[in-house]
Amino acid sequence: MHFTFTEEHEELRRTVRRFLEQRSDEQAVRRAMETERGYDDDVWSQMAGQMGLQGLIVPAEHGGAGLGWVEMMVVLEEMGRSLLCAPYLSTAVLAAGALVEAGSEEARSEILPGIASGETIATLAFVDDGRGWDVADVQMQATKDGDGWKLSGVKNFVLDGHTADVILVVARGPDGLSLFRVDAGAAGLERALLPTLDLTRKLARVSFSSTPAKRVGASGDLTSQLRRVLDLAVVGLVAEQVGGAQRCLEMSTEYARTRLQFGRPIGSFQAIKHRCADMLVSVEFAKSAAYNAGFTAAEGDGDLASAAHIAKSYCSEAYFHAAADNIQIHGGMGFTWEHPAHLYFKRAKSSSVLFGDPMQHREQLAQSLGI
C-alpha cells in the first residue's frame, strides 16, 4: 500500500472541486434537496458531458473513462464535501459497479454506454423489505416467464429508486443470486419516494408485482461478486464521508478563527481548540481508513472486505462526530435551518446507517479476523 495520490489524481480533484464549487454550492444543494427528483438535470448533464464522471469506472469500450477506484474515491470525496445532490452513488457506483463486476457481457454493452453518457439514471435495488444490507439476506425470487423473468416483492431503501430509468434488482434465480433489469414504466412496478432524514439523498421503496424483468447478471450464483459490489459501494460511501467530515472540520476551524466572544476568537479557548484538534485526529484516521480501502479496491489483491469494514465503521463515526461537533462549535447558529451545519449532520447520520452501521461492520470484521 503506498497511499500516494499522483499528480493526475490531484488534477482530477481540483477539477471536480472547481466544478462543484460552482454548480453545487449551498444554494444549489438546498434547491435540489427540496425537489422530488432531488437533482438538477443540467448539472447532471455537465458532469457527464464535460467531465465524464458518470462513466468513471465504465470501461472505454462501453464509452467510459475506464478509470479505477482511487479516482472514484477522489471524485466522491469532493461530492461528499459539497453535499452534491445527484443520483451518482446509485448510477455510477452501484449500478455501474454491479454491471462491471457481475453483469453479463450483453447487459454491459446495453446499459453502460447510457450511464457513461449521463442519459441513463440507474440504481441497484438489493435490500428486501424488512431485511438487512448483506446481499446474502436477499430472499426475493425471480421466476421464469417465457423467455424472460418476473419479479414480485418489495425492495426498500433503493437509492434514487423513484427516478431511475433502469433498476437492477438483486434476486434469486435457479442458479442462486443474480441481477435482473426492470425499466421505469414496467408493468406492476410501483415506486414511492421515502421521507428521508437526510434530504440530500433520495431513497425510494420499490414494489414489484409480477413485474417483467430481464436477467442481466453473468452466469452462475453471483453472491461473491455482489458482495464485492457492495464493498466497492462502501469504498465510495466512505470517501463521501471523509469529504464531508473534512468540510465540517474546515467550517469549525474557520468559525473558531473568526467568531469573537469575550474579546477573543473562540478558537483561542482550549475547549474549542482541543475539540478541533480531536476532530482533526479522527478525520485523519478516517482518511487513512478510506484511502486504504480505496487503494485496496484499486489494487485488487488485498482483503477488500476487511478494509471496507474498518472504513465503514470508523468513517461513519468520525463523520457523525465531526458534524455534531461542528454544530456545537457554531453554537446557536449551528442549530438553525439557514446554516448548513444541519445538512452535514443529517447526511452523516444517514450515511452511517446506509450499507450497514458501524457495529454491524465491526461484527463482520471480528468474524473474519477470528476475534
Added chain:
Amino acid sequence: MHFTFTEEHEELRRTVRRFLEQRSDEQAVRRAMETERGYDDDVWSQMAGQMGLQGLIVPAEHGGAGLGWVEMMVVLEEMGRSLLCAPYLSTAVLAAGALVEAGSEEARSEILPGIASGETIATLAFVDDGRGWDVADVQMQATKDGDGWKLSGVKNFVLDGHTADVILVVARGPDGLSLFRVDAGAAGLERALLPTLDLTRKLARVSFSSTPAKRVGASGDLTSQLRRVLDLAVVGLVAEQVGGAQRCLEMSTEYARTRLQFGRPIGSFQAIKHRCADMLVSVEFAKSAAYNAGFTAAEGDGDLASAAHIAKSYCSEAYFHAAADNIQIHGGMGFTWEHPAHLYFKRAKSSSVLFGDPMQHREQLAQSLGI
C-alpha cells in the same frame, strides 16, 4: 428515599475523618502497605476501642453499636478517602455482615463480640478458585465429619485471608449453600498472600485439605441471604470508591489551583478546568449512586440488588477515571512512586474488579430490568 444525612451522620464523618487524618495519612498508608500483614495493630485497636468502628453494624447485644448501612457508608467513604490499610472490609463488612444476615444465633454470639472489640480479624471466603463473584457460582462442598464438617478446595481473592483469625467459608452442605467457620491454624489450612496490583488491600489464596470446620450458617439454603451480604459488601465498596474519587478530585483541583505554568495556574486553562468539571459531574453521580444504594440498604424495602448493580457499575468507572485524570493533571509528578496518585489509581482499578466488574453488574441489572 430522602438522601439526607443527619447531624449525627455528619458528626460521625468528622470524627472518622479526624482520626484517619492522624492515623492513616500518606506515610502511614505507605508503611502499612509495605508490610505483609498490611495494617497497623495499634490503629486497629484504636478504631475498635475509641470509636467502635469494627462493631458498627454488630447488634448491641453482641457488643456492637447496632448502627446501620448509612453509618457504614459514611465510615467507608472516609476510609476510601484516606486509603486506610486495615482488614475492615473483610472483618466489619463481609464477616460481620454475613453473620448478621446469615449466621446462626450461636455463631453470632460466639464471633461478633470479638469482631466488635477489635480482637478478631475475620473474613468471608466465597470465590471458588477459577470461578466468579456470584455466590451461586460456589461449588465447594462441605462434608459431614462426625459432629462437625470438613472442607476441601481452594478459595481465591480472600480479603485479608492470610491474617484472619476466623475465616467464614461459603460452601455447599446438604441443605444448599451455607457458612462454615475455619480458624487460623486449623489442620490442612494453607494461606498464601497474593501479589496484588493494589498494595493497600491484601488478598490471599486459601486452600483447605480435609480441614475441620464448624457450620455457622442459619438453617436452610442461604443463597438469597448471602446474595444480600454481597450486595451489602458492594454498598461498602462503592462508598470507599466515592471517598477515593472525591479525594482525587480534591487533589486535582488543589494542584490545578496552585501549579503555575506559562505564568498562570494550570487550572485557568480550560483543558484542565473542564477535565476537573467533568470529574466533578461523575463524582457527584457516583455519590448519588452510592448513597442511593446505602439508603436502600438501610431502609430495607427497596430493590437493593439493582441499586448495588447501578452503584458498582458507575462508581467503579467514576473512581477509575478520577484516579487516571488525577495522574494526568499532575503531569510527570503524578506518575512517580513518591506521589500518592498511583496509590489511588491502583486502588481504583482493583476495586473495579472486586465483587464483579462494571460490565458484569450491568448485565445483571439488564436481566433484572428485562432490558
Added chain:
Amino acid sequence: MSMKTMSEAELRERTRALLAEVHPDKVDRTTFRRAQFDHGLAWVRFPEGHGGLGLTANLQQIVNDEIRKNAKTFYEDMAINPIGIGMGGPVVLTHGTEEMKKRLLRPLFTGEEIWCQLFSEPGAGSDVAGLSTRAVRDGDDWIVNGQKVWTTLAHLSKWGMLVARTNPDVPKHEGMSYFLLDMQSPGVEVRPLYQITGEAEFNEIFMTDVRIPGDRILGHEGDGWKVAITTLMNERTSLGGGGGSRGSGPIATLLRLWKNREKAAFTQASEAVMRDRITQLHIECELLRLTGMRAKAGLRSGIPGPEGSVGKLAMAEINKRLWECSLDVMGSSSLLYEAGYELKRPELHGRASRVEEHAKYQFLRSRANSIEGGTSEVMRNILGERVLGLPGEPRVDKNVPWKDIPRGV
C-alpha cells in the same frame, strides 16, 4: 395576624375560601387567576397586594395541592406564561417600581400579557454581556437599535425584557441598562427562526429606532447587568435534571423502542452490545434523577450543593447520547423522517406522534441541549470556577471600554 407565621392549615383554608368564591371549573382562566392573584395566592412569597402573602416560597405547594384536590382545572404557570412567571415576575418584584408592580404583575400572572426575554444577540452568545444593541437618550425617552435572537414567544408577547447598551465608553458590564419593551412598539419586527427540525421555537427581533419611554427602565441606568443576572438566576433554577419517577422520561422512550425493536435486525452479539449501551444510559438517567433529588434535598436542608449546576451539563450530554442510541436501535428505519421538515411554528401543546417519530424529532432537537441556556463549555467553566474554585482565564475584555473590545459578527 402576622403573615409570616400563617400556618399551613390557615393557608389551606384561605385557598378553599378562594375556591368557594370563584371556582376554576366554572369561570374562565382570566377570571380565576385574577381572583387567585387578588387573594395573595398567586405567589405566596410575594408581598401582600402583589399577588402574595409574604410567606416562604415552599408554601406555594400547599396552595397548588389544595386547588388540585378541589378542582379538575389546574393552570400550570409554565404553560401559561413561562418566561413572564418564571423570570419577569421575580425581576419586577426585585427591581421594579411600585407602579410597575401594580401595572404588570396581575396580567402577567393571568396570562393576559405574555413576556419574552431579549438578551442574546447574534454577536453575543455565551458572552451575553458583550451585547451591541444600543439605547440612546432622546429627551425623556430612549431610542433603541439592534438585533436580538433566541427569543421564545416573542410573536405572542406584550412585554420584552430588553438589555441594551447605554454607555459604550465604560467596561462592558457597566454600560448596560434594562428596559421593558412594549413588543407592539413601532420599529419592532419579529421573525421566526427556523431550526434543524424545521420548526421555529425561537424568533429573531429587529429593532429600528424603537422608542421606549424613560420610566420603563428596571433598576437604574447602567444597572442592566445586575438586573439581568437576577433574571438569569431564576432561569438556571428552572433547568437541570431531577424530577420524574425512576425510569420515566427519555429513557422510557428508549426502553420502549428497544422492546419494539425489529428482532431480525440484530444478531445475538449486536443485541448484547446494544443492551450494554442501553443499560449504561439507564444508569446515567437514573443517576441524573437521583442527583436532582439530592440537589433538592440539599436545598431543603439549606446546604446548596453543586448537584444543581451539575444537572444542566449532565442532562444535555446524556440526552444527546440517549437519542443517538435510540436511532441506532431503530436501525435502517432511522434513514427516514416521517414528520418531514415543513418550516412552521411548533404545535403549542406538543405533537401526538408515534414513539419512533418522537425519538427522531428528539434526536435532532437534543443537539441544542448543550447550547441553549448556557453551552456545555460555559457550564464547565461555571463548575470549574464557581464550584471548584479554579481560577478564571486571563481576560482581554475587562477594564476596557466596551467600544475598544474586538468584536466580530
Added chain:
Amino acid sequence: MSMKTMSEAELRERTRALLAEVHPDKVDRTTFRRAQFDHGLAWVRFPEGHGGLGLTANLQQIVNDEIRKNAKTFYEDMAINPIGIGMGGPVVLTHGTEEMKKRLLRPLFTGEEIWCQLFSEPGAGSDVAGLSTRAVRDGDDWIVNGQKVWTTLAHLSKWGMLVARTNPDVPKHEGMSYFLLDMQSPGVEVRPLYQITGEAEFNEIFMTDVRIPGDRILGHEGDGWKVAITTLMNERTSLGGGGGSRGSGPIATLLRLWKNREKAAFTQASEAVMRDRITQLHIECELLRLTGMRAKAGLRSGIPGPEGSVGKLAMAEINKRLWECSLDVMGSSSLLYEAGYELKRPELHGRASRVEEHAKYQFLRSRANSIEGGTSEVMRNILGERVLGLPGEPRVDKNVPWKDIPRGV
C-alpha cells in the same frame, strides 16, 4: 566525484569496502563503529570528516541494509546511545563549533560517551521555557545551580545537554543558554526517580555550584531556546505511530490475551460486548499504523501532512485504552501484579515475562504516554495552533522579564 550525486550503487560499494576492512562479526563494537564513522557511513547526511558524506538522509538506509545483509551483528543507534545519536549529534552538527564536532561526534556514535538531555524541571513541565536553573558567569566559566528531572540515562551519561537561565531580566525565551555539561563534574548529583511501576527509567539531577568551562556553550549566550528547539524537533520525529505490520505491537498482545481468556469468566453477552470493544481497538491501532504510513509517504513525496503530529496524540490515548481493555480481558486475575513493585532500575533489554505480566506492566506504564514527550494537552494545542491555524491564548508571560512571571513549585 561530487558526494551529492553518489549513486546508490557507489554507496553500497563503499559500505562493502568498510565491511571488508573491519567486519562487525569479528571486531568489538567500538572498533567497528569507529571505522564506520571514519568511512563517512555513520550518518551519510553529515559532512565529510564528521561521520558522513554530505548525502541525503534517506540514503542511510542503503548503508544499513548493506551491513545487515552481510553481517550477523547490527548495532541499532537507538539501543546504543538514543539521546546522543537522536538529538545530540544533530544539535552539535547544527550549532556546535568545529572543535566540538571533532571532539564529540565520534565517541557519541560509537557509544563510548552516552548523552542525556537536561531540559525539564520540576517547576517547568509543559512550560519548558519557564525553567529556573541558573547559570552565572564566573570569569570565563559558568557556575550552575538548579534541578532537572525526567532525565533518561543520566546515570550512565558523559554529556548532558543543559539549558539554563543566563539572564532573568529579559523575557523567558530570550534569557537561556545551551551548555554541554560533563556529567562527572563536581556538584552534579544523579538520583533515580521511581515511577508507578517501581522502576526508575528516569533520574533527577541536582546541580550545586557546578562549573562549566566557557567554551562548552552551544550557539551563543541567549540562544538557548533556539538550540533547544532544534533538539526537540529531532525528538518529535522519533515519536508517533506507524511502523510495524498489520496487527503487530500492543494490539497483538491484546488479541493474544483475548484468545487465552478464561472462557468461563465470560457470558455470551459479555463476550460480545468485549469483542466489539476489542474490534474497535483493533481498528484504531490499524488506523494509527496506516496514518503513520501516510505521514511517511507524505514526507517522501515532499508533502508533510498533519499525520505525524497526530500520531503522538493518538498513540498515547489509544495505548491507555488498549491496556485498560487488556486488564478487563484478564478479569479477576488483574487484581494481581505478579512482578511486584521492587524499586529498581529497569532491565536494559526489557523483561522476558508472560504476556499477562507484560500487559499489566504496560497498563501502568502507559499512563505516562499522554505526559512524556509533550502532554496530550500540549499536543492538542500544537495541532490546533500550528496545523489548524487557530489563535493562541492571551499570554501573561510574553514580553515580561522572566523574573516577574508568577512561578510556583
